[in-house]
Amino acid sequence: MNATRSVLFEPVARGLFFVLHVFAVYLLLRGHDLPGGGFIGGLVSAISWVMLGLALGWSEVGRVLRVDPARLAAMGLTVAGVTGAAPMLWGRAFFEQFFWHGTVPFLGEIHLGTPLAFDAGVFLVVVGITVKMIVVLGRSTSGMRAFPRVEADRYFSILEEPIEGPASTPKEKGGTDAG
Amino acid sequence: MTPALAILMVVGLPLLGALPLAMVGRRLGARTAWLALVFPVVGFLALGWLYGTHEGPTRLVSWPWVPSIGLNLTFGIDGLALFFALIVSGMGVLVVFYAGFYLDGHAAHHGRFYAYLMLFMAAMLGTVLSDNLLLLFAFWELTGIASFLLIGFLHEQEGSRRGARMALLITGATGLAGLVGIVLVRQISGTYSLRELMAAGGLDEAPLAGAAMTLLLLAAFGKSAQFPLQFWLPNAMAAPTPVSAYLHSATMVKLGVFLTARLFPLFHEHPYWAPIVSSVAFVTLVLGGVLALLSTQLKAILAYSTVSQLGFLIGYYGLGPSEGLESDFLHILNHVFYKGCLFMVVGIVYVATHAKDIREVGGLWKRMPLLGVIAGIACAAMLGLPGTTGFLSKELMFKEIFVSPRAHGPLGVLAVVAVVLTSLLKVAFSVRLFQGMFLGKEPASVAKHFQAPPSWMLMPPAVLAACALVLGVAPELLSGPIHHLHVPGLHTPTPPELHLWHGVTRELLASMAVVAAGFGVVAWGNRTAWRWAVVPRWLQFDLLYDRGLDFLGRFAKKVTRVSGADWPGAWPRVPVATLVVLVGGFLWVRFPPGEVLDLLGDGLSEHRWDGLRVLVAALIALGALGVVILRSWPAQVVALSVSGFMTTVYFVLYRAPDLALTQILVETVSLVLIVTLLARFPRSAQEGEDVDRRWRFRQVVSLVVAIGFGIMMTAMGLLVTTRPHPNRIGGWFLDNTQPLAKGANAVNTLLVDFRGFDTFGEITVLVVAMLGCLGLLFRHRRTTGEHRAGAKGAPGLGINTAHDAGEGRS
Numbered sequence: 011m012n013a014t015r016s017v018l019f020e021p022v023a024r025g026l027f028f029v030l031h032v033f034a035v036y037l038l039l040r041g042h043d044l045p046g047g048g049f050i051g052g053l054v055s056a057i058s059w060v061m062l063g064l065a066l067g068w069s070e071v072g073r074v075l076r077v078d079p080a081r082l083a084a085m086g087l088t089v090a091g092v093t094g095a096a097p098m099l100w101g102r103a104f105f106e107q108f109f110w111h112g113t114v115p116f117l118g119e120i121h122l123g124t125p126l127a128f129d130a131g132v133f134l135v136v137v138g139i140t141v142k143m144i145v146v147l148g149r150s151t152s153g154m155r156a157f158p159r160v161e162a163d164r165y166f167s168i169l170e171e172p173i174e175g176p177a178s179t180p181k182e183k184g185g186t187d188a189g
Numbered sequence: 190m191t192p193a194l195a196i197l198m199v200v201g202l203p204l205l206g207a208l209p210l211a212m213v214g215r216r217l218g219a220r221t222a223w224l225a226l227v228f229p230v231v232g233f234l235a236l237g238w239l240y241g242t243h244e245g246p247t248r249l250v251s252w253p254w255v256p257s258i259g260l261n262l263t264f265g266i267d268g269l270a271l272f273f274a275l276i277v278s279g280m281g282v283l284v285v286f287y288a289g290f291y292l293d294g295h296a297a298h299h300g301r302f303y304a305y306l307m308l309f310m311a312a313m314l315g316t317v318l319s320d321n322l323l324l325l326f327a328f329w330e331l332t333g334i335a336s337f338l339l340i341g342f343l344h345e346q347e348g349s350r351r352g353a354r355m356a357l358l359i360t361g362a363t364g365l366a367g368l369v370g371i372v373l374v375r376q377i378s379g380t381y382s383l384r385e386l387m388a389a390g391g392l393d394e395a396p397l398a399g400a401a402m403t404l405l406l407l408a409a410f411g412k413s414a415q416f417p418l419q420f421w422l423p424n425a426m427a428a429p430t431p432v433s434a435y436l437h438s439a440t441m442v443k444l445g446v447f448l449t450a451r452l453f454p455l456f457h458e459h460p461y462w463a464p465i466v467s468s469v470a471f472v473t474l475v476l477g478g479v480l481a482l483l484s485t486q487l488k489a490i491l492a493y494s495t496v497s498q499l500g501f502l503i504g505y506y507g508l509g510p511s512e513g514l515e516s517d518f519l520h521i522l523n524h525v526f527y528k529g530c531l532f533m534v535v536g537i538v539y540v541a542t543h544a545k546d547i548r549e550v551g552g553l554w555k556r557m558p559l560l561g562v563i564a565g566i567a568c569a570a571m572l573g574l575p576g577t578t579g580f581l582s583k584e585l586m587f588k589e590i591f592v593s594p595r596a597h598g599p600l601g602v603l604a605v606v607a608v609v610l611t612s613l614l615k616v617a618f619s620v621r622l623f624q625g626m627f628l629g630k631e632p633a634s635v636a637k638h639f640q641a642p643p644s645w646m647l648m649p650p651a652v653l654a655a656c657a658l659v660l661g662v663a664p665e666l667l668s669g670p671i672h673h674l675h676v677p678g679l680h681t682p683t684p685p686e687l688h689l690w691h692g693v694t695r696e697l698l699a700s701m702a703v704v705a706a707g708f709g710v711v712a713w714g715n716r717t718a719w720r721w722a723v724v725p726r727w728l729q730f731d732l733l734y735d736r737g738l739d740f741l742g743r744f745a746k747k748v749t750r751v752s753g754a755d756w757p758g759a760w761p762r763v764p765v766a767t768l769v770v771l772v773g774g775f776l777w778v779r780f781p782p783g784e785v786l787d788l789l790g791d792g793l794s795e796h797r798w799d800g801l802r803v804l805v806a807a808l809i810a811l812g813a814l815g816v817v818i819l820r821s822w823p824a825q826v827v828a829l830s831v832s833g834f835m836t837t838v839y840f841v842l843y844r845a846p847d848l849a850l851t852q853i854l855v856e857t858v859s860l861v862l863i864v865t866l867l868a869r870f871p872r873s874a875q876e877g878e879d880v881d882r883r884w885r886f887r888q889v890v891s892l893v894v895a896i897g898f899g900i901m902m903t904a905m906g907l908l909v910t911t912r913p914h915p916n917r918i919g920g921w922f923l924d925n926t927q928p929l930a931k932g933a934n935a936v937n938t939l940l941v942d943f944r945g946f947d948t949f950g951e952i953t954v955l956v957v958a959m960l961g962c963l964g965l966l967f968r969h970r971r972t973t974g975e976h977r978a979g980a981k982g983a984p985g986l987g988i989n990t991a992h993d994a995g996e997g998r999s
Binding site: 042043054057086090121123139140 | 857948960962
């Protein structure tokens with residue numbers, strides 16, 4: 011899939027990567043009052059990662075991102091859960107929202123609420139699972155191991171020994187994978 | 190010190206301490222034991238204080254947990270609770286101390302081990318101390334989970350995994366029956382509180398009492414490994430020996446006894462109480478004794494003898510007189526002393542010789558005389574020689590059982606036969622166990638591998654043996670505490686008369702006859718070299734269990750195959766057709782077709798024929814048509830996403846920017862996802878070669894279902910737009926998004942605020958689905974040998990469907 015690199019696609023993807031990320035965070039932040047939000051922002055961010063992977067190769071995504079995207083998703087779930095459960099520590103209702111409204115020099119009027127933290131959790135979950143699934147599938151179809159060696163232990167049981175190697179050639183694949 | 194603090198120290202501390210223990214375990218290694226020892230010691234001291242201040246059944250504390258269903262953290266004590274709690278924490282001290290030496294060197298993951306052990310101890314103490322039946326159930330199941338983790342501690346071994354699964358399935362399933370029984374009790378009496386139930390007295394008269402009693406007894410029988418579920422306990426012996434000594438002899442399996450004792454005041458006058466309890470329990474008593482004599486594994490002998498003794502302890506409540514019982518605490522205490530001690534002795538023998546089978550050891554008296562003395566005392570208590578608590582227990586057992594034929598008729602006769610026969614068997618296997626380990630000739634393998642155990646390791650079994658000896662010689666010491674702990678309604682109000690010498694009674698004569706006969710059996714066994722001591726296949730109930738599980742796996746496979754669910758193309762028709770029949774049928778009956786046709790006509794004539802809308806609709810339809818007509822997968826996917834992207838235009842036209850944004854992004858991501866997934870398939874499949882064109886009939890069915898679905902959706906669309914729901918919920922959210930959620934975007938406030946919990950559920954599902962996908966996509970390729978052996982199912986589930994091997998995949 012990435013055997014040939016495109017002279018045009020590569021720099022465009024690099025440039026768009028940052029622009030899209032700024033846009034994704036912008037969507038997340040404004041989501042409470044204007045179209046946007048964690049889900050949409052997360053998808054935009056995921057698309058920019060996928061584009062990076064398509065243009066520069068899937069191993070590049072791992073190199074830039076550094077964390078296992080599945081961990082991002084888990085982190086997001088934790089953030090969302092903690093936001094929901096935290097009010098209970100003070101005897102308040104599950105998922106009760108709290109906010110702060112005021113003016114900050116240079117930034118103007120600011121509205122910050124716990125829903126934003128929850129939305130950030132959603133954002134992370136969406137980015138994490140989308141990038142994870144696409145990177146894993148992408149790697150396996152472009153001649154690499156589906157998981158980098160460090161990650162393999164997390165997904166494979168020690169009870170069964172042989173681990174699937176890089177995606178095999180189409181001829182031998184039909185029998186085992188398509189079923 | 191207050192009662193609340195005491196409960197926190199007893200139950201809360203080990204419950205909370207389990208996690209930190211697991212974390213520091215990696216650093217401390219074998220020394221974790223000394224840290225873990227703090228918990229049972231503190232618990233024991235706090236319970237000692239409670240014992241000192243105990244004056245009768247009291248409720249100590251009640252913290253609300255889920256008050257709406259009557260589930261509260263209500264703890265209370267009475268004699269029974271205190272008695273069991275003292276045993277659990279006292280044994281906890283000894284077992285943790287013992288485990289410190291046992292695990293040293295030959296196991297990793299000390300932190301995890303002690304964390305599980307403390308979790309178990311907390312659950313156990315919670316079960317016996319809780320006053321709320323639902324809370325009792327929660328702790329009850331927690332003991333089962335902790336036991337699962339501990340049995341499976343050496344999870345690299347297949348035997349451990351099998352034993353752990355078996356224990357979890359059986360105790361868990363019967364525990365659920367107990368939950369139903371608890372709910373029924375609440376229906377009958379209106380309360381979950383044990384104390385209130387005890388105060389109100391028996392439930393025998395209520396219409397559902399029989400059902401509630403049977404279900405609760407099922408839970409007790411499952412936990413205490415009663416017939417026909419006795420097979421899980423010997424398989425649980427795959428656990429490290431400290432676990433066997435603690436969970437599977439002294440404490441957890443006694444929960445069944447505990448529950449039966451709890452139920453006694455409530456149900457013992459029910460006509461089915463005595464028949465159910467004593468028939469099951471006395472069959473178990475004899476069966477356990479027989480199996481213990483026939484087994485050769487050291488731990489299996491002890492496990493079956495535990496099963497047998499549990500049968501007696503439970504059956505004892507079945508035949509109990511209505512004015513109350515006298516010596517159940519003595520029987521339980523006696524069993525804890527000798528069985529806990531013997532398990533520890535067997536563990537030491539294993540550490541010293543690595544032998545697990547009685548035929549592989551022998552002649553250890555010369556090497557470990559002190560251990561021999563300890564084991565000798567414990568075996569003497571097991572078979573009931575004078576001077577041990579076992580003798581007292583057996584005397585009282587005979588005394589009580591010999592009068593039961595008068596009160597219970599044939600059931601009592603069965604009990605007498607069972608008890609006498611089992612006492613004989615008990616003498617035989619106790620003597621065999623002792624002589625097998627310590628007398629006779631030393632096998633060469635023992636001489637080669639012998640390694641002296643650390644002498645401190647002998648301390649815990651020595652303490653237990655000393656208790657059995659001292660209290661056996663001076664039983665008067667016991668009658669005070671036992672009376673102090675007596676429970677009104679369960680026990681007789683007068684203190685028990687315990688003496689070493691009761692005079693020449695018929696019990697003593699029977700006892701002497703039984704011991705003599707037991708030695709006779711041993712002599713005969715020695716002469717025949719115990720060749721006949723093999724458990725016959727028809728008594729190995731775990732084989733039936735295996736066959737049942739195997740059948741379940743094969744049955745599921747068969748259903749999958751017959752219903753065609755393993756061929757993804759087959760199943761979308763089923764839900765879609767069901768929808769068409771149910772919803773379409775409802776619409777057909779409710780709204781005459783003529784009305785819908787009129788609506789369609791009105792819509793077509795009145796609607797402004799807007800060029801953009803027509804174009805978009807045509808493109809969507811074209812895309813859908815493309816999916817049907819095109820044959821290559823990538824082309825189909827692209828056609829499908831044309832439909833998807835074009836739908837976005839409609840969202841824009843109807844001013845739903847959030848939906849439009851989401852739709853376009855989801856469409857993009859799923860297109861990339863599906864295309865990368867398709868790349869994993871062979872090119873021939875992608876080109877559509879695999880589509881089975883022979884089944885014209887199936888295609889016709891699909892066509893009919895699809896057309897029906899299209900008509901149904903059109904009708905629904907027309908009906909919904911012309912008859913809006915009278916109470917639309919959308920308006921409420923639009924009105925309240927600013928004042929309540931402080932946000933202007935109603936879609937977003939709905940997602941993260943009003944329905945935040947739903948969203949949380951959804952993202953949880955997403956993460957779980959991702960993990961599932963990764964597992965499914967990258968399951969392990971099997972080796973040739975494994976292929977030949979057949980599909981194994983998910984790892985750890987143990988579903989082995991060997992007959993699938995030859996069939997291959999379609």
